[in-house]
Amino acid sequence: MAATSLEHHLAAQAASPSTGSRLPVATGNNTLWEMVLDLTGSLVTQLLRQQCHSGNGVPISTILPNHMVAAMELTGDVTARFILSVSERQQKIIATSMLPEGSLENEPQEVIEDTVLELVNVICGNVVAEASRRGVTLDILPPYTVRVPSTGLPTPDLCDAFTVPLQLEDGETLELILLIER
């Protein structure tokens, strides 16, 4: 079988030092979730073609409304929800980078939203692959859009919830939210 971009990516990742992303100590499976943060930063860097640094996790109890909130369920040895919350400008940055035309002129909103869902899909798929290499079995369900009311969405009681800033080179900060079932 031919070498794949994933293999190249993982080899490059293994050769690079961790970005030092950290979640609060109370979280279970910290090593796994720190891998998720580092891999997210690395893949966003690759896909948006600009440097992305994943910061430290901060506990939250409410998901705040935003232009688009995309989510994907991770199931298996651990259960969690991976959520990416983006502003309209950030959504356009993602769409411009992900679509091969590099322009959003005449693009329907459905296509622009699909680029954010696909970004989440690629990140979570690669998380599953890397988790498997570490002996953790995970699976993913298709990504979907979360409708957050203007008052915000309380995080589930049985979850540890964290927000993690994904700081882009151009000054924008995407919001990664992890809901990790206890």
Add this chain to the structure above:
Amino acid sequence: MTKVLVVDDSLTVARQLEKIINESAEFTCVGHAKNGAEAIRMNHTENPDIICMDMNMPGMDGLTALRTLSVMDSEVKVVMVTSLGAVSDKLTEALALGAKNIISKPFGADIVLRILREL
């Protein structure tokens, strides 16, 4: 010209693959199916040489479609497109069912074209 059918529920991935395929001199994209059932129908109508098919799709998924295609058409070559990498049980099953290779997401034009040329 080698005919390629793209099967993916993501418009983003379909557009990425179609551009790579159509900008090459050897391949042409004959259509885009959004799930496995559409892929089976378009395999009849478009008669592709290669199918690039997503693993996870709503409705009929890639593995189920691959199972059907391997019985109905022994000539078409199927490449699975996935972000799950080479370690997934689903991928092992896909290769056992006759998938010829995988395209891992994220992908670049060079890797996609190399995989298609090697089939």
